[in-house]
Amino acid sequence: NAGVTQTPKFRILKIGQSMTLQCTQDMNHNYMYWYRQDPGMGLKLIYYSVGAGITDKGEVPNGYNVSRSTTEDFPLRLELAAPSQTSVYFCASSGTGVYNEQFFGPGTRLTVL
Amino acid sequence: AQSVTQLDSQVPVFEEAPVELRCNYSSSVSVYLFWYVQYPNQGLQLLLKYLSGSTLVKGINGFEAEFNKSQTSFHLRKPSVHISDTAEYFCAVSDGGDYKLSFGAGTTVTVRA
Numbered sequence: 001n002a003g004v005t006q007t008p009k010f011r012i013l014k015i016g017q018s019m020t021l022q023c024t025q026d027m028n029h030n031y032m033y034w035y036r037q038d039p040g041m042g043l044k045l046i047y048y049s050v051g052a053g054i055t056d057k058g059e060v061p062n063g064y065n066v067s068r069s070t071t072e073d074f075p076l077r078l079e080l081a082a083p084s085q086t087s088v089y090f091c092a093s094s095g096t097g098v099y100n101e102q103f104f105g106p107g108t109r110l111t112v113l
Numbered sequence: 114a115q116s117v118t119q120l121d122s123q124v125p126v127f128e129e130a131p132v133e134l135r136c137n138y139s140s141s142v143s144v145y146l147f148w149y150v151q152y153p154n155q156g157l158q159l160l161l162k163y164l165s166g167s168t169l170v171k172g173i174n175g176f177e178a179e180f181n182k183s184q185t186s187f188h189l190r191k192p193s194v195h196i197s198d199t200a201e202y203f204c205a206v207s208d209g210g211d212y213k214l215s216f217g218a219g220t221t222v223t224v225r226a
Contacts, residue, residue, distance in 0.1 A: 004156070031212055040122065042203060042216040043157075058213070090156055094212065101147070102214065104156035 004105035013081040021076040023091030032074040036087040115206040119217035134189040136204030143209030146187040151201045
């Protein structure tokens, strides 16, 4: 089991560029999440999904989009990158229900210059 | 949504000394509580969780936490730390029935020899 994998590990973007952060899980989890982590701010939820074809906004969705065409994959799209999107991005997944812990990927460190 | 406050942003501690990390959350009828650890350049992993029952919860690597409903707190403790416990620790809370987590800002623990 690889768990939750994320690519790329690092990326530098110029202002206005676009990119997709990939996330894949092999645990057959229905729930998947995208967070951003900024120093001293903890983790903020960007988007989440409760199953294939179903996504919803979290706390900080502006400037991002997601899709969930399969149970395994949950890509995060950045359109028109801005310096405020410089952050570390984590993808996570969990089984159904509040009792299930969230499993996190290793993260993607993104810098927008 | 829950508000989670981790009262210490940095905790330096000597090896084999005890450590306590404090976490308070906004009041709710029922909550589920979690502590996650993030080692340098890695994703988050679950240390322990409180769902119901005994207010003293034991986790991995010798950590334990105590749920105090009247004080809306969930403090994490370890009686004797090791160099390998150097990491960032996050308290997280979900309202009963909600699978989404609210995270605190994190506490960085630095263990020195």
